[in-house]
Each structure stands twice: as C-alpha cells, then as structure tokens.
Amino acid sequence: MQFDIKFSEDLSLYREEVKIGHHVIPNAIASHPMEGGDADEKGSPTDMTFRKYKRIAKGGAGLIWVEAVSICKDGRSNDKQLWITEDNWRDFKALNDIIKKSAKEEFGEDYHPMTIIQINHAGRYCKVKGKPSPIIATHKKNLDERLGIDESYPVVTDEYLDSLKEKYVQAARLSKKAGFDGVDIKACHGYLLSELLSAYERKGKYGGSFENRTRLMMDIVEAIKKDAACEGLVISSRLNIYDGLPYPQGWGVSEGKGLEVDLTEPKKLVKSLICKGVQLISLTMGNPYAFPHINKPFDLGNYIPPENALHSCNRLIREVGNMQKSFPETVFVGLGYSWFRDLAPYVGAGSLKHGLCKIIGFGRESIAYPDFARDILENQEMKRSSVCISCSKCSEMKSKIGTCGCVIRDAAVYLPIYKEMKASGV
Ligand SMILES: Cc1cc2nc3c(=O)[nH]c(=O)nc-3n(C[C@H](O)[C@H](O)[C@H](O)COP(=O)(O)O)c2cc1C
Ligand code: SF4
Numbered sequence: 001m002q003f004d005i006k007f008s009e010d011l012s013l014y015r016e017e018v019k020i021g022h023h024v025i026p027n028a029i030a031s032h033p034m035e036g037g038d039a040d041e042k043g044s045p046t047d048m049t050f051r052k053y054k055r056i057a058k059g060g061a062g063l064i065w066v067e068a069v070s071i072c073k074d075g076r077s078n079d080k081q082l083w084i085t086e087d088n089w090r091d092f093k094a095l096n097d098i099i100k101k102s103a104k105e106e107f108g109e110d111y112h113p114m115t116i117i118q119i120n121h122a123g124r125y126c127k128v129k130g131k132p133s134p135i136i137a138t139h140k141k142n143l144d145e146r147l148g149i150d151e152s153y154p155v156v157t158d159e160y161l162d163s164l165k166e167k168y169v170q171a172a173r174l175s176k177k178a179g180f181d182g183v184d185i186k187a188c189h190g191y192l193l194s195e196l197l198s199a200y201e202r203k204g205k206y207g208g209s210f211e212n213r214t215r216l217m218m219d220i221v222e223a224i225k226k227d228a229a230c231e232g233l234v235i236s237s238r239l240n241i242y243d244g245l246p247y248p249q250g251w252g253v254s255e256g257k258g259l260e261v262d263l264t265e266p267k268k269l270v271k272s273l274i275c276k277g278v279q280l281i282s283l284t285m286g287n288p289y290a291f292p293h294i295n296k297p298f299d300l301g302n303y304i305p306p307e308n309a310l311h312s313c314n315r316l317i318r319e320v321g322n323m324q325k326s327f328p329e330t331v332f333v334g335l336g337y338s339w340f341r342d343l344a345p346y347v348g349a350g351s352l353k354h355g356l357c358k359i360i361g362f363g364r365e366s367i368a369y370p371d372f373a374r375d376i377l378e379n380q381e382m383k384r385s386s387v388c389i390s391c392s393k394c395s396e397m398k399s400k401i402g403t404c405g406c407v408i409r410d411a412a413v414y415l416p417i418y419k420e421m422k423a424s425g426v
Contacts, residue, residue, distance in 0.1 A: 004321065005310075013353060014349065016352075018358055024112070029061045030062070032366060035067040036405060037398060048413075052405070055370040058370065058371075061113065061366070064115050069084050071171040075167075077126065078127045078402035084171050093179055100115070100179075118186050120193075124136045124147065124192075137161075137196045137199050138195060143287070172224045172233060181234055184237055188239055193217050197265075198248070218273075235279060236282065239270070243286065244287060244294045270326075270327060271327070284316075296390070297310075298339070309390070313336040313340070321356030325356075333358075333359040334351055337365075365387065369409060
C-alpha cells in the first residue's frame, strides 16, 4: 500500500499563527477534546476538570478544544459527563477563565489561546445511572448487537429530533455567555448527529436522502448563526468523514465498495457547512466503542486491530489531507499523531509543510504530556520519557467507569482510580 505520511524537521512551522475571522490562534497546535467524566451531578466541572484544563492551558497549545459537553440530561454519555445549563453556565465561565488566565500566566498578557467547547448528544451511547440508555437514530446491526438491542428497539422520533435544535442553540448561547471563543457542533464517533449522517434506512425527514440525513446538523448550524445571542461565536464542528462501517451502516463509504473510503458525501456536507458559516473543522473517523483503532491507533488495547497502527495513522492523515486540499481556505485540524510518540512533531510538521491540514491536533498527548506543545515550540522536541504510549488504559476507564485520565504519565491521580476499577471487577 502507498503511505502518504510526510516528515519535516522544520518545527518552526508550528509557530505560525492561524487566522479565523478576527480571531488569531497563536500557533498551529491543538489540544483535542478528551472526555474526562469528572463532572458533578449537575454537570458542572469539578476540581479534577479545572486541574486538567489548567495543565493543558499551561502547556501552550494555541487551540484548546474542550471535551464533549452534553446539551441535555438524557443525552449524557454518563452521569459524570459535563452538561451545560442555565443554572451552571457560570461554572463553565470559570473553566474558560482558568484556561485563559493560566495561558497568560505562562506566556504573557498578550497570549490568547482559542477555546472551543464541544456540545453533543451521545445518542446510542447515552448512559443513565451507569446503565446504557441508547437513543438511536437508525438501526445498525453490528452496533446494535454490541449494545444488546435488536430491531424491536425503538428508533428516536422526528419530534424528539426536532426538539434538539433549540437545545443545541441554548447550549451555544450559554457557551457564548461563558466566554468561549467558539462552539463545536459535534458530529463524530457514532454519537447522535454522527449516526444521522448514515441514516440511509430511516424513514421520514431525517432519513434516506443526503438532505434528510444532514438536515438536523444544518438546521442547528443555521439557527446558531442566526441567533443574536450567539453573535461572534466561531462555529465549528468535529466531524466524522468515515465511520469504518460498510454501506448502509457507515458514512464516508459507497454502496458495493465495502470499507473503502469515499469522501463524496462528506465533501458535500463540508461545502454546505462552510456556506452556512462554519469556519473551523476538526476532522476525525471511526467509532471508539466499536473500532477504536480507526480514530486512535494503539499498541495495546482490548482487541487486535485488523490492520497495523501505521496503516490507521496513514488513513487519518491522508484523508484529512484530501479534505484540506479540496477546501484550501478552510482551517482543518488533523489527527493521527500521538501514536508516533517522540517522532510525532516531525510527522505533524510534514503535514503542515505539505498542506495536509492547518493545525495539528493531539488527543491522548494532552492528558499524558500537557507540556507537549511547549516542548515542540520552544525545545523542538517531544520527550520520549513523557509521551503517551498508546496503552488504551484511559479508553478502558472511559468505557467502564466514565472517569478517565492518563494512568501512565499522570499516575499519582489516575492509577489509584484505575486500580480501584480493576479491583471492583467492572
Ligand atoms: C479517553 C478519551 C476521551 C476522548 N474524548 C473525546 C471527546 O470528548 N470528544 C472527541 O471529539 N473526541 C474524544 N476523544 C478522541 C480524541 O479527541 C482523539 O481524536 C483521539 O484520541 C485520537 O487522537 P490521538 O491519537 O492524538 O490521541 C477521546 C479519546 C480518548 C482516548
Ligand atoms: S493511559 Fe496515558 S499512555 Fe495510555 S493511552 Fe491513555 S494517555 Fe496514552
């Protein structure tokens, strides 16, 4: 197979500012969203959340993408997921303030990282009181079986989906009040809006045709764009461009072509989103509950992937590059770099140099090695002794107990929680 991964030793490329409207992202490094499952019962951030984002902010990434925050109670991925409401938006303001303040303390008064908050409905991955409570847009045999549901399980109604638009807009308004620079209408990793994109077999106005499958997402974007209380918010999206499932279960594939990537529809959607005013897109792939190797290539995990990790990284980097080249004016954030450990800075620089994306995003590195950005920018390296070792322990915690962090590099905090989880036999 052909590898499209590029390398460059020119790490000064990361120091380039990235402009989005009147905003300036101070460097080309993003901290990707990493759900930590450490909110209180009202969905507010706790000391653990503040600690995590303070460390990330002091680490120097120019774009800080805050993890999945629920738009409604029944849309949470677990009882400890963040959830923004009229009652607690000030706690989110405190979170945004601490990010901005910590970054300034470290890099000076004129330093302004861009903050994006990811708003989401967990769809088939909702959990209430620790129990899976799937809200599905369409049946997907492979994914249904994993949740222990069959064709008799009800598909969410059009009326329920209609009601979500206002909830997304309200979450966006509160995010604006809380001071975030932008909001991410999350449509990835198999959650509700992501699942709708491949609802080919759903009946009614949210299923079947491309227009129907993308309707809710487009309606939400349009409504936020028009809402006076959201004025000035950067509208962004973390968007799947490939699910890793064949037609008619997956998005980013075509009929009769198995698992081959086909970006025809994702490109059509990206074009429409840009026309509606989306300015920043973080591209991603896969479903972390079913095929984690597609989104976060790993060395150790709960199954042996059908391809090697280099192949998975290559797919992520190549297809993000394909998108970036198709929409050269738009800012796309890329992924697929943490697996390269201390060589990641050179792979990312290769992508920047060859125009495969405008910002290099790191997920697991943000919790394993929050100073990774500073080390790239100031010391031209990522330290071998600090990098994520792609052991999947954080993912294991996320799926089993919700609360998660880096068990290896942030062991003082997360190893005891991991051990307790193991001892409890979850
Ligand atoms: C524990 C954990 C939590 C995550 N939470 C989120 C999330 O809240 N939102 C999201 O879009 N992606 C989430 N991701 C995916 C990451 O943002 C990222 O795409 C993935 O880890 C691959 O990037 P990496 O190779 O740099 O780690 C999560 C990943 C892990 C391992
Ligand atoms: S637990 Fe830490 S080292 Fe292991 S995959 Fe997660 S972030 Fe990386």
